[in-house]
Amino acid sequence: MSSKNPLIITVGAGKGGTGKDNTAANLAVTAAYAGRVPVIIDLDSQGTSVKWGKRREQAPSVIGTDAARLRTVIDAVTKKGADLIIINTPPHTADTESNPEVTSLEASRVADLLLIPVKPSRADVETLPTTFSLHALSGSTAPALVLFNQYDVRTTTLLRKAVAEVDRLGYPRIPDPVPLLAEFQHAWDEGMGVAEYAPNGTAAQEMSRLWSYVETFMAGRA
């Protein structure tokens, strides 16, 4: 049983439907294959990741909680040996009673890395200043990286424009965008990660590349 500090990655974004649950779950499964002991903490009362977790028996387990109990849950899973904690959050602009901004602030405070999935669209990119401001407002000095997700491989014009805009704004990003791939949707439906659903498929390769990048990036900061 280890209680070394785990790596904590928060997955957050202003817009809904950008792929927060999908990224959190698949990174966790891929990292488990790479030898990590991951746990997902789901702060979204929608419970999408919690429901995915209930459809599976193997790691990672998914724990649903709220911002007030987040640190207690982190301590508990760390004592049980988790060395990677991935926190899924609600869209921080969501108009719900659970106060997503408070949730995002707390999820930023505890994170070693904030990963921000966005679709390559103007509407998504326009939310980034608020996301980065909230992260700074939390007092966190952890890095935040934009992750372009769900780009259409047939028409990359929008992706090129969105990447150019993010670079112009000066927001750091994961170099490789993740395409829109049906494998992600089928895997989710089965309560699986793509590394389990189609280990040799494109989506699994994309997630391996993403996990390697994140691991190397964080190792470089240690």
Ligand SMILES: Nc1ncnc2c1ncn2[C@@H]1O[C@H](COP(=O)(O)OP(=O)(O)OP(=O)(O)O)[C@@H](O)[C@H]1O
């Ligand atoms: N790269 C991808 N390829 C294909 N489908 C994807 C991809 N990423 C996400 N999706 C699909 O897009 C939908 C939204 O994804 P997800 O639930 O992860 O988004 P979210 O940001 O957590 O949404 P919400 O803001 O509502 O919580 C899901 O149906 C998911 O399967």
Ligand SMILES: [Mg+2]
């Ligand atoms: Mg979600």
